[in-house]
Amino acid sequence: MSKWSAVAVHRLVPPVVLATAVVLAASAGWLWGGPVGPAVQRSIDVTARSFAFEPAVLRVNEGDRVTLHLRSADVVHGFHLDGHDIDATVYPLRREFTLRSGGKETLAASVTFVASRAGKYRYRCSVTCGAMHPFMVGELIVEPNRLWSSTAAAALAMTSGALFLLGRNAAGRHARG
Amino acid sequence: MPAAESATSARAGWVDLLDRPWLAWIAGRRELPPAAGLLLLATLAGLLLVGVWGTAVGNRNAAIVLVWILWWVLLMGVAVPVAGRGWCAVCPLPLPGEWLQRRSIFSVRHAGSDTPREGLTRVGHNLYAGANRRWPSSLSNLWLQTAGFLLLATFSALLLTDPFTTAIAIGGLLALATVVALVFRQRAFCRYLCPVSGFLGLYASTSLLAVRCRDESRCGDCRDKACTAGNEQAWGCPWMERPNRMTRSNACGLCLECVRACPTDNMTVFLRPPFAEHGLAGWDEAAKAVLMLSLGIAYTAIYLGPWGGLKDAANIASHRDWSRFLHYAAGLWGFAAVAVPASFLLVAAWARHRAGRGMSLKACALAAASAAVPLGLAAWIAFSVPLAFVNGAYVVAVVSDPLGKGWDLFGTAALPWSPIKPEWMGALQAAVVLGGQAAALRAAWHAAFAAGADRRAALAMFRPTAWLVTALSLLLLWLHVG
Numbered sequence: 001m002s003k004w005s006a007v008a009v010h011r012l013v014p015p016v017v018l019a020t021a022v023v024l025a026a027s028a029g030w031l032w033g034g035p036v037g038p039a040v041q042r043s044i045d046v047t048a049r050s051f052a053f054e055p056a057v058l059r060v061n062e063g064d065r066v067t068l069h070l071r072s073a074d075v076v077h078g079f080h081l082d083g084h085d086i087d088a089t090v091y092p093l094r095r096e097f098t099l100r101s102g103g104k105e106t107l108a109a110s111v112t113f114v115a116s117r118a119g120k121y122r123y124r125c126s127v128t129c130g131a132m133h134p135f136m137v138g139e140l141i142v143e144p145n146r147l148w149s150s151t152a153a154a155a156l157a158m159t160s161g162a163l164f165l166l167g168r169n170a171a172g173r174h175a176r177g
Numbered sequence: 178m179p180a181a182e183s184a185t186s187a188r189a190g191w192v193d194l195l196d197r198p199w200l201a202w203i204a205g206r207r208e209l210p211p212a213a214g215l216l217l218l219a220t221l222a223g224l225l226l227v228g229v230w231g232t233a234v235g236n237r238n239a240a241i242v243l244v245w246i247l248w249w250v251l252l253m254g255v256a257v258p259v260a261g262r263g264w265c266a267v268c269p270l271p272l273p274g275e276w277l278q279r280r281s282i283f284s285v286r287h288a289g290s291d292t293p294r295e296g297l298t299r300v301g302h303n304l305y306a307g308a309n310r311r312w313p314s315s316l317s318n319l320w321l322q323t324a325g326f327l328l329l330a331t332f333s334a335l336l337l338t339d340p341f342t343t344a345i346a347i348g349g350l351l352a353l354a355t356v357v358a359l360v361f362r363q364r365a366f367c368r369y370l371c372p373v374s375g376f377l378g379l380y381a382s383t384s385l386l387a388v389r390c391r392d393e394s395r396c397g398d399c400r401d402k403a404c405t406a407g408n409e410q411a412w413g414c415p416w417m418e419r420p421n422r423m424t425r426s427n428a429c430g431l432c433l434e435c436v437r438a439c440p441t442d443n444m445t446v447f448l449r450p451p452f453a454e455h456g457l458a459g460w461d462e463a464a465k466a467v468l469m470l471s472l473g474i475a476y477t478a479i480y481l482g483p484w485g486g487l488k489d490a491a492n493i494a495s496h497r498d499w500s501r502f503l504h505y506a507a508g509l510w511g512f513a514a515v516a517v518p519a520s521f522l523l524v525a526a527w528a529r530h531r532a533g534r535g536m537s538l539k540a541c542a543l544a545a546a547s548a549a550v551p552l553g554l555a556a557w558i559a560f561s562v563p564l565a566f567v568n569g570a571y572v573v574a575v576v577s578d579p580l581g582k583g584w585d586l587f588g589t590a591a592l593p594w595s596p597i598k599p600e601w602m603g604a605l606q607a608a609v610v611l612g613g614q615a616a617a618l619r620a621a622w623h624a625a626f627a628a629g630a631d632r633r634a635a636l637a638m639f640r641p642t643a644w645l646v647t648a649l650s651l652l653l654l655w656l657h658v659g
Contacts, residue, residue: 051492052485083600120603120658122483124567126594131338131495132488134236134568135480148659151607152651155614159647162618166636 014165021161022154029153033118033144039063043110046070046123046138048077048090050130053123053138060115061143067112070097078126081140083119086111089127115142192448193391195436204433204446207411208283210266215282218269221347223579228344232581236594238340239579242571244347245337246564253561257554258451261381265374265430270351271367274358278307279412287409300362301406301413307359312369312417319461322375323468327514329372330472331506334491337480342494363415368428376469379462380554381426382454383616387447388420388429388436395443396421404435404444411438420444425454427462452616455623456547460539463546467521470549470649471513473556477656481563517649521545524641531637532629540628545642548621552646555613556653559606567596606657614650618643 039061046068047054060066070079072090079088079097088111089098099108125136195201203209220243228240235241256264276282286297286304297304335342350371357366367374390396390404404420407413411434414420418428420435421444436444457463479487489496490505525542532541570592575581577590584590621642622635629635 049485050495051488052483054485056483056485080596082596119600122599124596128234128236131235132334132492134338135488136485137481138483145659147603147607148654151611151654151658154611155647155650155654158611158614159618159643162622163636163640163643166622166639169632 014169018158018161018165022157025157026150026154029150030146032149033146034149036143037061039065041065041067043067043069046079047073048079048125048136049073050075050077051125051132051136053079053136056138058138058140059143060140062115062118064115064142065112066115067110069095069110071095075129076127077129077136079123080126081113081123082121083117084113084121086113087126115140118142118144118146120145120147188389188447188449190450191387193445194386194448195445200446204436207285207434207437210432211272211276211282213267214269214272217267218272221269221351225344225348225351227579228340228347230580231340233340234581235338235340236568236571237575237578237581239575240340240343241338242568242575244343246568247572250561250565250569253554253557254565257377257380257384258558259384260386260431261384261426262374262377262429263384263386263431265367265377266432268367268373270347270371271354271358271364273351274355274366275364275415277355278305278309278358278363279303280306285407285409285412287407289409302401302403303407303412305362309362310360312361312365316369318369318459319375319378319465321370322372323461323465325370325372326375327468327472327510330476330513331509332493333476334479334488335494338492339494363413363417364430365417367430368416375465378427379465379469379550381429383452383551383554384426385448385451386431387426387449387453388431388433388444389423389447390421391443391445393421395441399441399443401440403438403440407434408438408440411435413438425458427458452551452620455620456627457543457550457624459543463521463543463549464518466546466549466553467518468513470553470556471517473553473560474517474649474652474656475509475513477556477560477653481560482656520645521549524645527641528625528638531640532634533637536628536634536638541638544621544624544628544638545645547624548617548642548646551616551620552613552649555609555616558613559609559653559657562602562606562609563599565597566599566602569597570594603658607654610650610653610657614646617646617650621646 042060042064044055044058044066048071070088070090072092074092076092077090079090080086085101087100091097096107096109099106099111101111119142121140121142123138123140125133129136195204224240224243227238231238231240252264279286280297288299288302288304294304297306298309300309329336329346336346353370354366357370399421401408402419402421403411405414405418414435415432416428416430420429423429433446436446438444457466478484479491487505490501493499493502496502522542525538525545528545529536529538529541571594573589574592577587578584622639625638625642626632626635629638
């Protein structure tokens with residue numbers, strides 16, 4: 001191997017090793033995903049008010065059958081669930097809301113779906129309701145939240161790996177004097 | 178001093194863009210930036226009118242949608258990472274003042290021996306109208322810009338949602354820029370007052386484009402320094418920089434006057450790898466970097482998070498409860514201007530203790546804060562992702578009905594709101610944050626190595642910063658995908 005290619009390899013090894021460690025950690029985080037319970041049926045009341053949803057965060061397990069009863073506490077709000085074919089218009093003082101799903105528009109008192117895909121999905125107001133309307137969001141977390149566990153693992157591995165490699169390099173140079 | 182690049186030979190991997198004749202031709206066309214500026218100024222004037230007279234519903238008013246969705250997303254997502262301060266080259270805010278100062282839009286006013294002065298002042302080799310005072314040296318830093326941005330951020334809920342407030346704020350900046358141009362030299366407003374310019378300059382160190390001289394030895398032989406002082410072909414650097422000696426991009430507005438001025442064709446635009454510059458020059462830059470990162474985190478929590486209490490407290494326009502708002506402002510300032518900066522200082526103090534060897538707290542603090550530049554940029558880009566994916570549909574609708582009065586100029590006013598692939602946002606935001614973390618670790622290491630006496634001292638300095646960067650990255654990841 002020529003001197004220059006040896007130098008190139010020497011320079012490439014640490015970032016390649018680091019990248020590999022990060023990918024491995026992310027993969028492990030993705031596969032583990034965190035603790036998750038058995039799939040159950042859940043019935044949840046969600047109330048929209050300017051400018052938040054209550055509850056603000058819904059945690060369910062993958063496979064749960066989730067029924068949402070949508071209400072409005074003040075004005076007409078929307079309810080759009082990212083990644084799911086669910087959009088609704090919710091009226092104050094009324095139990096029923098206009099549901100748009102599956103290409104149809106119906107009047108409904110609840111909407112049921114199966115949380116078939118793990119991850120974090122936001123539900124948003126889809127009817128202009130006031131100044132902070134664009135920021136009116138809630139979070140549906142379907143465990144195991146693999147994206148969170150894998151990226152958190154990647155972040156930790158990145159720093160740990162960098163410190164390890166830099167520490168070894170510094171120790172090696174110190175030993176060589 | 179920040180370890181930018183120390184010699185021409187350090188530009189390994191840099192591509193001289195103006196070696197290409199067609200790019201050099203474009204760069205030489207001095208009418209192009211003011212032409213773009215005129216168009217943007219006309220657009221801005223229209224948006225100010227729309228903000229004042231249009232609907233108060235933010236997502237139906239072009240002043241809100243085109244400024245805080247379209248412009249902001251293009252700025253943070255494209256313009257800043259690619260061109261740093263490139264927006265400054267066409268920004269309409271300073272243009273009326275600059276044109277009044279120069280008494281010209283397209284041409285150059287050279288201070289030749291036979292040029293009538295007409296009451297104009299000579300600065301370098303050009304003539305300017307106005308008082309042309311030097312900006313006070315005590316204010317020649319980022320503190321005013323940092324304070325201005327923090328003030329705007331405190332009232333951001335009002336600014337981002339109320340068209341009238343947006344119009345007043347932008348109109349106020351336009352008026353201020355014009356007045357400052359008639360009192361002080363060149364682009365003093367842009368360099369020392371504009372709140373947008375403050376962070377554009379900070380993040381310019383990460384960008385792909387950089388104006389530099391091709392051959393430093395040729396600059397050494399140059400007597401006129403037309404890049405700085407101007408000549409018949411071009412104005413002297415309006416940013417009051419010395420382009421031939423630039424090693425950092427933080428104050429370069431990419432106006433390319435120096436490229437047009439140089440008589441030996443020695444100034445050019447380089448395409449370089451991202452995050453090519455490392456290090457911060459002073460406490461003002463460190464404070465700005467840390468504040469921008471803190472506010473990026475705070476904005477993510479307040480506007481993208483599910484916590485209605487935060488939004489309620491920020492929404493002074495609706496509740497008008499000043500006591501509640503002041504509590505919110507105190508919390509925001511406490512987090513962004515006290516807690517996070519204090520954590521960087523603590524890390525710096527710990528790093529100084531570990532590194533020993535007479536390291537100054539300032540050197541350790543600047544090295545630590547250098548990590549806040551790429552991580553802060555990542556935080557703001559990740560924050561801007563939902564603006565594009567979720568609120569982008571409003572742009573198409575508002576083009577047909579800019580005032581929200583029921584028009585339908587192009588048949589898109591009734592387009593229903595629908596987010597664009599929102600399920601992709603989390604992965605994209607996480608990728609941006611992780612990329613920012615990687616760049617932050619690299620920046621912190623380079624800065625520590627430049628400040629540290631040897632590799633072991635640098636590593637001792639780097640360790641606590643690395644863990645602080647990781648903690649902040651985990652916080653951002655949790656806010657976006659956790």
